[in-house]
Amino acid sequence: KQEVTQIPAALSVPEGENLVLNCSFTDSAIYNLQWFRQDPGKGLTSLLLIQSSQREQTSGRLNASLDKSSGRSTLYIAASQPGDSATYLCAVRYTGNQFYFGTGTSLTVIP
Amino acid sequence: EAGVTQFPSHSVIEKGQTVTLRCDPISGHDNLYWYRRVMGKEIKFLLHFVKESKQDESGMPNNRFLAERTGGTYSTLKVQPAELEDSGVYFCASSPLRTATNEKLFFGSGTQLSVL
Secondary structure, eight states: OOOEEEEOSEEEEETTOOEEEEEEESOOOOSEEEEEEEOTTSOEEEEEEEETTOSEEEETTEEEEEETTTTEEEEEEOSOOGGGOEEEEEEEEOSSSOEEEOOOEEEEEEO | OOOOEEEOSEEEEOTTOOEEEEEEOOTTOOEEEEEEEOTTSOOEEEEEEETTEEEEOTTOOSTTEEEEOGGGSOEEEEESSOOGGGOEEEEEEEEOSOOTTOOOOEEOOOEEEEEO
């Protein structure tokens, strides 16, 4: 059974701090992994997509890494801003068409 | 470019009633997915269309749920009759045909369904 776990469930940091969100998955035979952001009352916005053959992807202040052998991915956010406050979800895709989601990390960046 | 649109944004119904949710994917996206998040749990897959064909409906909870995508454009998800445990947020997502660079899913804002 494919399970995706995100720790911590909630995180509060002061503005300007660098932070790391964690995602772990039980089955390492993934096709790709995607990080999403969800704002209250809104849909999910794709942040970064990492293919199974890749080790990391970067977009602006965001960097996502993938270690298939250990079943882990991290999302690094540099110089956090209040606008980064949201729920961050990781989703793992295997050879089928469905994504398996974690329960998310709720991030609050305090001005 | 318009994103994925879902209607209604909220629906409150009584147990035993019927509700139909609608999703309009991004124009040209052949893949359409339905996902659901129930209280306190992770988002879970319901089913996947490629154009008008159901590719995978392994996540559909039971036969009270019926999804259609006539003509390969918009999709509807009908729950009949609704039960209390059907309450949650129903998300629709779409993507182009799978290629190495076009795998990103684009999600709608979801429909919050409350069954009383």
